[in-house]
Amino acid sequence: AEYMGIKKMRIFVLICLVFFSLCKFPPGFKFGAATSAFQIEGAWLDDDKAPSVADNMFHLPGTAKDNMAPDVGANSYHLYPQDIAYMKNSSISHYRLSISWPRIVPRGKADSVINMKAVEHYRKMFLDMKAAGITPYVTLFHGDLPVVLSLMGYGTIDPNFPNNFLYYANISFFYFGDLVNHWFTFNEPIYMSIFEGAKEHERGTKPYRIAHNVLLAHGLAVDCYRKHYQAKQKGKIGMVLNSDMFYPKNSNKPQDQEAANRHFDFMMGWFAEPIFFGEYPARMRSILGDRLPTFTAEQKKLVKGSFDFFAINHYSSSLCEDGNCKKNGDYWCDLNVSTSARPEWKQTCLLYTSPSPRDQRGSRMPSSA
Numbered sequence: 001a002e003y004m005g006i007k008k009m010r011i012f013v014l015i016c017l018v019f020f021s022l023c024k025f026p027p028g029f030k031f032g033a034a035t036s037a038f039q040i041e042g043a044w045l046d047d048d049k050a051p052s053v054a055d056n057m058f059h060l061p062g063t064a065k066d067n068m069a070p071d072v073g074a075n076s077y078h079l080y081p082q083d084i085a086y087m088k089n090s091s092i093s094h095y096r097l098s099i100s101w102p103r104i105v106p107r108g109k110a111d112s113v114i115n116m117k118a119v120e121h122y123r124k125m126f127l128d129m130k131a132a133g134i135t136p137y138v139t140l141f142h143g144d145l146p147v148v149l150s151l152m153g154y155g156t157i158d159p160n161f162p163n164n165f166l167y168y169a170n171i172s173f174f175y176f177g178d179l180v181n182h183w184f185t186f187n188e189p190i191y192m193s194i195f196e197g198a199k200e201h202e203r204g205t206k207p208y209r210i211a212h213n214v215l216l217a218h219g220l221a222v223d224c225y226r227k228h229y230q231a232k233q234k235g236k237i238g239m240v241l242n243s244d245m246f247y248p249k250n251s252n253k254p255q256d257q258e259a260a261n262r263h264f265d266f267m268m269g270w271f272a273e274p275i276f277f278g279e280y281p282a283r284m285r286s287i288l289g290d291r292l293p294t295f296t297a298e299q300k301k302l303v304k305g306s307f308d309f310f311a312i313n314h315y316s317s318s319l320c321e322d323g324n325c326k327k328n329g330d331y332w333c334d335l336n337v338s339t340s341a342r343p344e345w346k347q348t349c350l351l352y353t354s355p356s357p358r359d360q361r362g363s364r365m366p367s368s369a
Helices: 002-021 053-058 076-089 116-131 147-151 161-176 189-196 206-228 254-277 282-291 297-303 331-335
Strands: 094-098 135-141 182-187 236-242 245-248 311-313 317-322 337-340
Touching: 053 147, 076 116, 116 135, 116 161, 135 161, 161 182, 161 206, 182 189, 182 206, 189 206, 189 236, 189 254, 206 236, 206 254, 206 297, 236 254, 245 254, 254 282, 254 317, 254 331, 254 337
Parallel strands: 094 135, 135 182, 182 236, 236 311, 245 317
Antiparallel strands: 317 337
């Protein structure tokens, strides 16, 4: 049964690749496929890999459908040559993927042992991709923190997190940088910040402290890449953010306009404004006060400008109005926005998503206004 599930999954992916490869795109548009290590690799303990926090979460009863943790998943760790063949045969020449921190550095911490089995695996995969004419776009962190860091108190909230991530990032640049020219430090860091910071007694500050650590870790990794690798390897590095498009529910109501702007600042601006301008959005500061961390002069210098490109994942749209929270205390009450969708925005098969056709044209760059 497990084998048949994997087979069906891989057939579905192949159909998607073939379908989209037949679509017409403007000249110079780089079309590709994308996934992440935890989503498809399987092999959760193979070749000396350590568990991640995601592995642990999905092994809790009731977390996964039918209690089937993705220990095997699509088994891409072992079957990646087939994935490469599928992409090549479908004229897919750009592939965004992530590598696994607990594979490369099972103990997670800076200066701990490097797992050379994992290094050799990923190098072989990148070499095979190069031979097939496929360009890798590599994410360093897509939600799979080594669980040992969390258990030992060295997780995302810990002051040591930026240096632990830097150690892993530096290893990746050193061993894979001759084969990888497009790097993403983090994918959608807002979610790890919100959901890892959701404990009752900490939720008023923890999400913002986690996000601050992520931004510092990102800055350290970019600084390392630029100082030691970029000139020789000729690559680029950035972070993948995500944001819905937010519209006022009633465009004639100033409160709804403010709610839409506030939602944008609490989702996109939270991470984009520091890397563009070196500061958090003014709206967030006015609402959160000293619950929102402050960058030192040295940290601001590290984070500001820490991108070679702007990358965004976009899924959906929302109409915004003021929410019902009467006092601040967690991320959602700090945001305090109620959302809905227009009837003509058809919901997609991706759960809550209801994109508006004009989202991409209507999207805004970070602004403190």
